[in-house]
Amino acid sequence: MPVQRISGAQLGQTEAELEDEAHRGILTTTLGKAVAWARKNSMWPATFGLACCAIEMMAAGAADYDLSRWGMEIFRASPRQADLMIVAGRVSQKMGPVLRTIFDQMPEPKWVISMGVCASTGGMFNNYGLIQGVDTIVPVDMYVPGCPPRPEMLMYGILRLHAKVQREARFK
Amino acid sequence: MIVAELAERLRARHPDAVEARGEVTVVVSPDRLLDTLSSLRDEHDLRFTFLSDLTASDWPGLDLRFWLAYHLLSMEHLHRVRVKVGLPPRPDPPHVPSVTPMFPSASWLEREVFDFFGIVFDGHPDLRRIEMPEGWEGHPLRKTEGLGGVNTRYKGAFIPPPDQRST
Numbered sequence A: 001m002p003v004q005r006i007s008g009a010q011l012g013q014t015e016a017e018l019e020d021e022a023h024r025g026i027l028t029t030t031l032g033k034a035v036a037w038a039r040k041n042s043m044w045p046a047t048f049g050l051a052c053c054a055i056e057m058m059a060a061g062a063a064d065y066d067l068s069r070w071g072m073e074i075f076r077a078s079p080r081q082a083d084l085m086i087v088a089g090r091v092s093q094k095m096g097p098v099l100r101t102i103f104d105q106m107p108e109p110k111w112v113i114s115m116g117v118c119a120s121t122g123g124m125f126n127n128y129g130l131i132q133g134v135d136t137i138v139p140v141d142m143y144v145p146g147c148p149p150r151p152e153m154l155m156y157g158i159l160r161l162h163a164k165v166q167r168e169a170r171f172k
Numbered sequence B: 001m002i003v004a005e006l007a008e009r010l011r012a013r014h015p016d017a018v019e020a021r022g023e024v025t026v027v028v029s030p031d032r033l034l035d036t037l038s039s040l041r042d043e044h045d046l047r048f049t050f051l052s053d054l055t056a057s058d059w060p061g062l063d064l065r066f067w068l069a070y071h072l073l074s075m076e077h078l079h080r081v082r083v084k085v086g087l088p089p090r091p092d093p094p095h096v097p098s099v100t101p102m103f104p105s106a107s108w109l110e111r112e113v114f115d116f117f118g119i120v121f122d123g124h125p126d127l128r129r130i131e132m133p134e135g136w137e138g139h140p141l142r143k144t145e146g147l148g149g150v151n152t153r154y155k156g157a158f159i160p161p162p163d164q165r166s167t
């Protein structure tokens, strides 16, 4: 295939030439954007249900709400196979180091959703038992408020995260 | 068995057994604890062979600040009794003999009471914290502990709770 056929607008094609290529059914993009598109459409969440929020996360993955519409119905039990950690529920003080270990075991690139007020700030449990915000231990990309968030809210958070993953490609 | 009858039977040996709201309570001093529990366990008309719960409460300001409660169940006679022990605030931490050699089910319960109230059970085979992380300072269910948010303690880092964080 001739080189200029797949080159992007940066190579100085005119509008007319691009139009021409579009008619031939060829889409030009950057490699980063294509990779981000693949990543966001096939995320592999790690199972990290810690409390009541996990029930809503399971509901989101089950038939009624069907997370597989965005290619992420399989929750991996091994962090080595996952790139998204949904912290679903309150994190106890003793769980903190475990959570960080699991996060560290996930291969790059990886993202974290903090699901529910407990994971985000400690929520109503302002006491000795819980870590007051999981963002003190792992970097959080998306906070989903609610107690518990409905599956729709989690799905909205996931879609916002998808948008973020796609947007990040511009800076890579 | 009818509770009143159990209370009657207990009063023969423990004159201060109280019956209230369908429950029987025996209050003993710490040095009488092991004798009382072993007699409750071994005497044929009592036979409290199972320690179903062990817990504590904290009453700062009282002469006997910590109160331990041992809940015993007799599988044979299907009756229950509560044994209470009061401990003074001094010395801190308070000491009480462990009943784990007598009732193995007390092992984790005593660790829990130690963890939350800082009561030391002498003779416990492995008295460590059970619910709070190793290296935690303080005993969170004592009334003198602060209420509210705690620092995130992680690998030596300290991050204050959200309402005390500066942005």
Ligand code: SF4
Binding pocket: A051, A052, A053, A088, A089, A090, A115, A116, A117, A118, A119, A123, A146, A147, A148, A149
């Ligand atoms: S936010 Fe609510 S539902 Fe979620 S873990 Fe906390 S208490 Fe449970």
